[in-house]
Amino acid sequence: QVQLVESGGGLVKPGGSLRLSCAASGFTFSDYYMSWIRQAPGKGLEWVSYISSSGSTIYYADSVKGRFTISRDNAKNSLYLQMNSLRAEDTAVYYCARDRLRRGSPRGMDVWGQGTTVTVSS
C-alpha cells in the first residue's frame, strides 16, 4: 500500500541541526513532487518546502529559506529535510506528503506520513 514514514525528529538546542527522512513505498516515488509541511503545537498547518520529481525545482517558505534544505534520492525512494540554525519557533510535527498529481505540477497533497516531532529547546 502507499505509505510515507518519517524519521529523524527529536530534541535539539537552538542553533542546532537535524535531518529528517521520509521513506516512501507502494508507488513510483520518482514520478511525484514531494512536500514537507509542519504543524506547531496547537497551531495550523504550514507548508515548508517542495521538490519536483527530478529534484530540479525547489521552493521554500520564507520562514525557513536559507536554513532548511530539501532533497531527495529517487534510487532510495527517500525524501529529506536538512534543518540548520534551528529556532524555538521551528518546534513542530513535520509531515512529508506526496503531491496528488503524477508527473504534473504541484497541486497539493493526497498522501501524508504520520509525522515526526521536532522540539527546539535549551
Place this chain on the structure above:
Amino acid sequence: DIQMTQSPSSLSASVGDRVTITCQASQDISNYLNWYQQKPGKAPKLLIYDASNLETGVPSRFSGSGSGTDFTFTISSLQPEDIATYYCQQYDNQFTFGPGTKVDIK
C-alpha cells in the same frame, strides 16, 4: 505571497445540520484550491481538490465551490465523525494553508 483567510475560526453545530466554511484568497487563484480534514493527532486528509472535486472515497455530504478569491466548503448533514479542523490550501503560487476552522458537535 498569497494569503488565505477562513471563517469562522470555529463553529458548533448539531448532527444533521448543514455546515458552511468560507475561504478567501488575497488574490485571484482561479480554482487552485484544496480542502483538508484533520482529526486530533492525525495527519490531514484531502477531501476536495480543484475547489469542487471530491477526492475518491470521500462521502458525498462534503462539497466545495468557488473560484477566483472566494470559496465555500459545505457539509450537507453533519455527522459525529466529521468533528475535525478543516483547512483550505491554495496552489496557484507555491502552497499556502488557511488558518483552519474547528468544527464541534453542539
